[in-house]
Amino acid sequence: MQGLKMLWAGTLLALAGLAWAAPQVRVVGLFPGAAVLNVDGQRKLVKVGQTGPGGVLVVSADSRGAVLRVDGVERAYGLSREYSEGFAEPSKRQLSIAKGSGGHYWVAGSVNGHPLQFLVDTGASSVALNDGQARRLGIDYRVAGRPLQVSTASGTVRGWRVSLNSVKVGDLEVLGVEAVVLEGSSPTEALLGMSFLSRVGWRVEQDLLVLESKH
Numbered sequence: 001m002q003g004l005k006m007l008w009a010g011t012l013l014a015l016a017g018l019a020w021a022a023p024q025v026r027v028v029g030l031f032p033g034a035a036v037l038n039v040d041g042q043r044k045l046v047k048v049g050q051t052g053p054g055g056v057l058v059v060s061a062d063s064r065g066a067v068l069r070v071d072g073v074e075r076a077y078g079l080s081r082e083y084s085e086g087f088a089e090p091s092k093r094q095l096s097i098a099k100g101s102g103g104h105y106w107v108a109g110s111v112n113g114h115p116l117q118f119l120v121d122t123g124a125s126s127v128a129l130n131d132g133q134a135r136r137l138g139i140d141y142r143v144a145g146r147p148l149q150v151s152t153a154s155g156t157v158r159g160w161r162v163s164l165n166s167v168k169v170g171d172l173e174v175l176g177v178e179a180v181v182l183e184g185s186s187p188t189e190a191l192l193g194m195s196f197l198s199r200v201g202w203r204v205e206q207d208l209l210v211l212e213s214k215h
Contacts, residue, residue: 029096124193175204
């Protein structure tokens with residue numbers, strides 16, 4: 001009986017050792033042909049066919065998901081998913097955005113549940129949309145918004161200050177976000193400004209813009 005107890009204890013210790021050794025792997029950014037991996041806290045942009053921290057190989061990647069080879073096993077995962085069983089989901093959610101054309105940071109997101117492509121602009125005081133984008137998103141800015149005049153590079157234009165129910169990029173969602181809707185076609189791209197960015201943490205690491213929830 002004593003021998004069985006010792007064998008059982010040894011088995012438990014071995015299993016605990018295996019669980020402890022399993023790497024904690026998350027994808028915190030997705031791009032055509034590359035993925036940003038976070039392996040046991042080490043973050044790196046890894047291209048398809050290359051190996052990242054912990055020997056994790058990126059087999060394929062696009063904006064929808066990535067196939068990774070972890071410990072010799074290939075599996076498909078989405079953005080910011082916890083891969084290793086036995087680990088709690090991190091309390092802080094992160095999203096890494098690679099620098100795009102023109103040195104700008106572009107990110108797919110949503111406003112009030114409707115998909116929208118954003119240009120990240122740390123110089124903009126708030127999220128900014130043109131009136132066509134606002135209409136496509138179902139925002140009744142003329143009724144719900146407060147009129148104002150906005151100075152732009154092309155002159156003064158009429159605008160409306162509105163409150164968006166939600167703005168989401170990746171797993172980061174902020175409720176009740178102030179935005180400005182401008183009359184006409186400017187800005188041509190929806191701007192993700194400081195009314196969103198100031199409510200999440202953000203920093204630049206190499207050529208990655210890292211967004212992180214504050215809670």
